[in-house]
Amino acid sequence: MCEICRRGFIGGAAAIGLAGACGMLSSPLKAQTPPGGTGSTRLPARGEFTITNAYIMTMERDFGDLAGASVHVRDGEIVAVGKAATSGGETIDGTGMIVMPGLVETHWHMWNTIFRSFAGDKPEEGYFPTVARFGQQMTPDDIFQSTRLAAAEAINSGMTYVHSWCHNVRSTAHAEADIRALAQAGIRARHSCGWPQGLPDTQSADQAPIETLAKNWKDYSREGLLTLGMGWRGQFRAGPIKPEVYQPEFDNARKLGLPITVHVASAAHRQAGQIELLYKAKLMGKDVQLIHALAVTPAELDMIEESGASISTSPGSELRIGYGYPLISEILAKRIPIGVSIDTSALTGSSNMFGVLKLARDSENARAESEFKMTARRALELGTIEGARAMGIDDQVGTLRPGKRADLIMISPNALNMAVVTDPAHLVLEATTPENVDMVVVDGRILKRGGKLVAVDTSEVISGARTALAGIRERTKWR
Numbered sequence: 001m002c003e004i005c006r007r008g009f010i011g012g013a014a015a016i017g018l019a020g021a022c023g024m025l026s027s028p029l030k031a032q033t034p035p036g037g038t039g040s041t042r043l044p045a046r047g048e049f050t051i052t053n054a055y056i057m058t059m060e061r062d063f064g065d066l067a068g069a070s071v072h073v074r075d076g077e078i079v080a081v082g083k084a085a086t087s088g089g090e091t092i093d094g095t096g097m098i099v100m101p102g103l104v105e106t107h108w109h110m111w112n113t114i115f116r117s118f119a120g121d122k123p124e125e126g127y128f129p130t131v132a133r134f135g136q137q138m139t140p141d142d143i144f145q146s147t148r149l150a151a152a153e154a155i156n157s158g159m160t161y162v163h164s165w166c167h168n169v170r171s172t173a174h175a176e177a178d179i180r181a182l183a184q185a186g187i188r189a190r191h192s193c194g195w196p197q198g199l200p201d202t203q204s205a206d207q208a209p210i211e212t213l214a215k216n217w218k219d220y221s222r223e224g225l226l227t228l229g230m231g232w233r234g235q236f237r238a239g240p241i242k243p244e245v246y247q248p249e250f251d252n253a254r255k256l257g258l259p260i261t262v263h264v265a266s267a268a269h270r271q272a273g274q275i276e277l278l279y280k281a282k283l284m285g286k287d288v289q290l291i292h293a294l295a296v297t298p299a300e301l302d303m304i305e306e307s308g309a310s311i312s313t314s315p316g317s318e319l320r321i322g323y324g325y326p327l328i329s330e331i332l333a334k335r336i337p338i339g340v341s342i343d344t345s346a347l348t349g350s351s352n353m354f355g356v357l358k359l360a361r362d363s364e365n366a367r368a369e370s371e372f373k374m375t376a377r378r379a380l381e382l383g384t385i386e387g388a389r390a391m392g393i394d395d396q397v398g399t400l401r402p403g404k405r406a407d408l409i410m411i412s413p414n415a416l417n418m419a420v421v422t423d424p425a426h427l428v429l430e431a432t433t434p435e436n437v438d439m440v441v442v443d444g445r446i447l448k449r450g451g452k453l454v455a456v457d458t459s460e461v462i463s464g465a466r467t468a469l470a471g472i473r474e475r476t477k478w479r
């Protein structure tokens, strides 16, 4: 551990062993134009700054909350946290503010955000037929506009990491458009490359896009800020999928060394037994993320635990679409890594993660018929360190401590919907809206400041999304 960390972090930092963490400084982001034009951005430089006199929720259990404390950031890394922390660079007054790690989102079809609130009230207007019908009309630019809108909304509302679950890869250019939007936004993300909407369940997904991305990933990755995974259809969509269709997709992801993510056992009363089938076919492991997993028996939870797979739950969409209640308490009791996710704005409308985390807590309390089943702080952990653990990035982000990358947010309670600071964990979980998120920092870059996005032209994002949707309406003769 370097001297500056030891001096900077109050109370026993050495005891938890931060050795080596200070060596994580990365070189500055180089301007680069990789294949597919993941090109120049207007991102601010990583600099050096110190947020002073803030109420800091470190989300480190050994350190807890620190009142009147500072966070010192340099070159994208947290240098020090605490009341006696070192300082340097620009001073940012955090008086009256709450600072915490940025929210970690774990499964989001960002590519269909331009269909926000489009899922209607009749079966033929439901989420799946709507997205399949209009998704097939999307150009790469439509994907770019949609993901750019989602990424801007993510940063605006305090997310610093997203898992872009891209299951409308109609060509390599479509995947590149999704990646380009993430890169330009400056957010930390995984792009999971999937299949095109409308692909028959009898046909394997074209492997050319994912192979192109994997082969050239360092050109897309923005020096590690973006990572690559595979969005897999799994063994079921509308009905069973044959092994000769799904197995080559799974095997190719493993061959490429990519993490795999799959929707499974979504609806609590209709899709039972799917986890057991995955387990028996040896299709789970530490590299596999299971989406939803609501229809799960205690025996299947044991199988998930044994396999090392993680879970993503999205209470906002799961409750909206009628899948049932997530089993968060049961999953946490098994110590299975679990994160919370947005899933899709077509169903959920807004994508405020604080609201989804509140739903996660509330649904646990509702099932238990108890006011006290899940604490507010545990819900915030799901949105920070637990989500980071589920995505395999907890060594980099998810808490505020020296040596981690500087992904953090500052919340201003100076608004009518907050105004008073009572219990900070409850207040943050229950009251925070995007308008309360004053500052957002990703990898040391200040992407939102004073309540305004720094690197995004909001009116351009909105008009681009509207134009893209209008084009799809025209092409589908939908009025």
Ligand SMILES: [Zn+2]
Pocket: 107, 109, 165, 263, 291, 343
């Ligand atoms: Zn999903």
